[in-house]
Amino acid sequence: MMRASSLTARVFAHPETIRSVTLEDWDLLIRQSRRALLLAQLDALIHDHGLADTVPEPARKHLDSARALAEQNERIVHWETNRILRALRGVAGPVVLLKGAAYTMLGLPAARGRLFSDVDILVPKDRIDAAERSLMEHGWMSMHHDAYDQRYYRQWMHELPPMRHVRRRTVLDVHHNILPETASLHPDPARLLEAARPIDGTGLYAPEPADMVLHSATHLFHDGELEHGLRDLVDLDSLLRHFGREEQFWSRLVERAEQLDLMRPLYYALRYTHRFLDSVVPKDVRLCVRSAAPMTAAGALMDALFDRGLSPHHPSCDSRATGIARWALYVRSHMLRMPPHLLVPHLVRKSIRRRKGATAE
Amino acid sequence: MKVSDWSYRDLAGAMAGDGVFLHLGPFVTHLRCAIPLVAEGVHALYADYRCERQAAFADFRVRLGPPRGVRRWYRSQVLFYFDDWPPFKPLPYNQAFAMFEWGMNWCITSHSQQHLMLHGAVVEKNGWGAMLPGPPGSGKSTLCAALVNRGWRLLSDELTVVRTDDLLLQPLPRPVSLKNRSIEIIAEFAPEAKIGTPARDTDKGTVAHMKPPPGCVEQADQLATPAWLVLPKYIGSAPPVLTPLAKGDALMQAVDNAFNYSVLGVRGFDAAAQLIDGCDCYRFSYSSLDDAMRVFAELADGSQ
Amino acid sequence: MIDVPSRSDERVADAAAGERWMLVGGFELHERRWDDQYAVFHAGSGDTHLLNHTGIEALRMLQRQPMTIDEVAEKLSPQWVHGSAQEVRQFVAELIQAFDRLGLIEPVT
Numbered sequence: 001m002m003r004a005s006s007l008t009a010r011v012f013a014h015p016e017t018i019r020s021v022t023l024e025d026w027d028l029l030i031r032q033s034r035r036a037l038l039l040a041q042l043d044a045l046i047h048d049h050g051l052a053d054t055v056p057e058p059a060r061k062h063l064d065s066a067r068a069l070a071e072q073n074e075r076i077v078h079w080e081t082n083r084i085l086r087a088l089r090g091v092a093g094p095v096v097l098l099k100g101a102a103y104t105m106l107g108l109p110a111a112r113g114r115l116f117s118d119v120d121i122l123v124p125k126d127r128i129d130a131a132e133r134s135l136m137e138h139g140w141m142s143m144h145h146d147a148y149d150q151r152y153y154r155q156w157m158h159e160l161p162p163m164r165h166v167r168r169r170t171v172l173d174v175h176h177n178i179l180p181e182t183a184s185l186h187p188d189p190a191r192l193l194e195a196a197r198p199i200d201g202t203g204l205y206a207p208e209p210a211d212m213v214l215h216s217a218t219h220l221f222h223d224g225e226l227e228h229g230l231r232d233l234v235d236l237d238s239l240l241r242h243f244g245r246e247e248q249f250w251s252r253l254v255e256r257a258e259q260l261d262l263m264r265p266l267y268y269a270l271r272y273t274h275r276f277l278d279s280v281v282p283k284d285v286r287l288c289v290r291s292a293a294p295m296t297a298a299g300a301l302m303d304a305l306f307d308r309g310l311s312p313h314h315p316s317c318d319s320r321a322t323g324i325a326r327w328a329l330y331v332r333s334h335m336l337r338m339p340p341h342l343l344v345p346h347l348v349r350k351s352i353r354r355r356k357g358a359t360a361e
Numbered sequence: 362m363k364v365s366d367w368s369y370r371d372l373a374g375a376m377a378g379d380g381v382f383l384h385l386g387p388f389v390t391h392l393r394c395a396i397p398l399v400a401e402g403v404h405a406l407y408a409d410y411r412c413e414r415q416a417a418f419a420d421f422r423v424r425l426g427p428p429r430g431v432r433r434w435y436r437s438q439v440l441f442y443f444d445d446w447p448p449f450k451p452l453p454y455n456q457a458f459a460m461f462e463w464g465m466n467w468c469i470t471s472h473s474q475q476h477l478m479l480h481g482a483v484v485e486k487n488g489w490g491a492m493l494p495g496p497p498g499s500g501k502s503t504l505c506a507a508l509v510n511r512g513w514r515l516l517s518d519e520l521t522v523v524r525t526d527d528l529l530l531q532p533l534p535r536p537v538s539l540k541n542r543s544i545e546i547i548a549e550f551a552p553e554a555k556i557g558t559p560a561r562d563t564d565k566g567t568v569a570h571m572k573p574p575p576g577c578v579e580q581a582d583q584l585a586t587p588a589w590l591v592l593p594k595y596i597g598s599a600p601p602v603l604t605p606l607a608k609g610d611a612l613m614q615a616v617d618n619a620f621n622y623s624v625l626g627v628r629g630f631d632a633a634a635q636l637i638d639g640c641d642c643y644r645f646s647y648s649s650l651d652d653a654m655r656v657f658a659e660l661a662d663g664s665q
Numbered sequence: 666m667i668d669v670p671s672r673s674d675e676r677v678a679d680a681a682a683g684e685r686w687m688l689v690g691g692f693e694l695h696e697r698r699w700d701d702q703y704a705v706f707h708a709g710s711g712d713t714h715l716l717n718h719t720g721i722e723a724l725r726m727l728q729r730q731p732m733t734i735d736e737v738a739e740k741l742s743p744q745w746v747h748g749s750a751q752e753v754r755q756f757v758a759e760l761i762q763a764f765d766r767l768g769l770i771e772p773v774t
Contacts, residue, residue, distance in 0.1 A: 022417075024417050027417070035444070058418045062420070064475040065474040068621075072626065075709075078691075078692075079692070082691070082692075082709060083768070201691075607699065608702065609699050609700075609702025609703070609715050610715070612704050612713070612715070613713070613715055623711045627693075627695055627706060630697075630704075634704060
């Protein structure tokens with residue numbers, strides 16, 4: 001059932017196949033992986049599987065360069081989270097790191113070689129104004145000055161407009177939930193905060209393992225625009241492989257998905273990590289989440305869309321239907337975030353502004 | 362096969378068709394482009410580089426062409442594509458070759474983050490390297506162009522690559538970028554220098570590229586040991602003055618002129634500090650290139 | 666050598682209140698010395714700073730233990746800092762403020 005539509009996905013699913021990759025294919029593997037933001041993760045994968053001596057000389061320098069960037073990223077996360085904690089000391093309650101920043105500070109395998117540009121944190125909604133004020137006092141400024149954007153974020157979204165530090169230029173997303181207020185699914189953020197666990201020696205918190213998987217799944221299948229879909233899928237696969245070694249994890253995962261109203265994203269996560277990356281999911285877990293599957297026809301359509309949308313956005317992976325699939329997934333992600341009476345004016349506004357931007361260049 | 366072994370017709374035809382594989386030091390670039398200005402520039406200024414129709418592996422897949430969409434019909438423009446993706450906004454068509462050069466700089470710097478890269482020229486004599494870091498406008502390119510026409514070997518006019526493992530300087534000889542008055546100054550200073558068609562009205566004014574002098578492309582695999590760090594400053598009608606620079610200040614200058622110092626973390630600090638440790642560091646103000654040649658010749662003699 | 670800011674900011678008030686300062690924990694400092702110039706690399710921020718004797722001496726004190734401005738002023742070697750007690754204190758207050766702004770130190774709670 002596995003459908004490895006790209007060389008990158010094939011290598012991530014079965015790292016040892018890299019032994020048979022020719023120099024011509026290395027050329028392609030690097031280009032696909034770079035476009036998918038997976039080049040440094042490819043490097044980490046190769047090292048973790050003891051395959052470093054299979055990398056041909058011309059390819060090696062690209063992996064070295066990507067690794068240097070990933071190492072910088074890791075240092076930035078350590079420093080940024082230290083600075084955020086200082087700014088929010090005594091202001092926002094526990095600071096819960098989300099996504100990449102959490103993986104990095106927990107030292108999870110999913111963090112190895114992961115490139116990302118911003119830090120995401122979750123704070124209780126009733127503390128978010130105080131948190132924002134305090135961050136502004138410490139040099140973070142809102143990146144959106146447009147009144148419409150400000151209102152859009154504050155009224156409908158699950159996060160403040162992104163903030164950028166004036167001196168360090170790093171970007172911070174402050175969330176009070178993991179999905180917009182207007183979304184069709186309604187995870188309760190209080191439950192996420194309650195279950196969050198301290199990260200040793202840092203003063204920071206991370207969601208419990210099952211919640212990290214569910215958030216990653218929700219972000220990929222119900223919130224994001226899939227620009228780095230394969231990278232997000234590799235995250236999920238890595239989290240599942242890592243936490244899945246403990247047997248209790250799987251039952252907890254299903255239990256939390258029910259509690260948080262996130263069964264559908266979990267279904268997709270398990271389906272597509274298996275389909276693209278050959279992740280192993282216990283049979284009883286697969287049966288449990290099957291109830292959350294879309295109906296057969298819709299399921300076939302989703303497969304057709306995600307098979308394209310989750311491949312690297314690289315010309316070597318494009319077919320005639322790819323553009324349409326990406327557009328359909330883009331519209332879908334917005335529909336899941338907002339009911340139509342809000343969505344249509346928002347998309348119109350976005351597209352009109354885009355045209356203005358294009359002619360003003 | 363070198364570019365000079367190709368007829369212009371064959372080269373332009375291959376570039377417009379399946380593309381050519383151009384060997385630039387350690388990097389292989391697959392170049393596709395149907396713009397005559399670019400083919401002419403490559404044919405004239407890259408004559409000494411290896412160029413093939415086939416290669417198993419390319420470091421960079423580069424294409425230059427008109428942007429898609431409406432714009433192409435009312436304003437003639439050119440875009441630089443890296444692996445089918447345009448990292449920059451389009452430029453006027455007459456700047457196509459300059460855009461190729463700038464795009465190649467971007468390709469190399471963006472994908473060599475494991476090395477310490479300083480913005481600046483670097484030249485070599487007797488195995489010893491002189492680094493001339495400096496922001497645009499400091500006159501480093503002019504000085505570099507003059508030096509490489511007087512017996513110094515060109516490693517690069519823009520990009521000093523210091524390998525963090527052995528602290529040797531990696532040559533990346535490419536055409537030397539000359540701006541505005543520098544073009545005439547060098548044409549007069551070194552009449553034998555081959556300078557390409559100027560692109561006018563770019564963001565940097567008029568820009569022309571000088572062909573790397575003979576020999577430096579062939580020696581691109583010979584690394585140099587850093588010996589001098591010189592901060593050049595052109596000051597009209599000033600006498601040539603070479604002033605020693607305190608090492609701490611030299612380090613801060615290197616850091617300020619680095620492309621990727623922050624990427625490398627402590628590895629960058631160690632490399633930069635060791636680099637400075639091993640170099641004689643100076644500020645250098647001058648107005649006449651002949652004076653400057655004399656000062657650099659004395660530097661080189663002192664090292665023997 | 667240190668970029669001493671002329672503009673005051675919110676944290677001067679804290680500093681005056683006898684707060685104790687210390688190096689930000691968990692990040693290494695790397696040093697390189699050339700005569701009176703000390704290059705300091707901070708592994709957290711990734712920034713490099715150029716300090717003189719006085720600057721490095723103060724920074725090392727704050728690396729060892731939390732100290733107030735007065736304590737630092739008292740302990741600084743008289744050979745590098747000249748002036749009345751009040752002038753030295755003012756200098757140290759500004760030094761601490763600059764270190765704070767650069768992310769090198771933080772108040773201890």
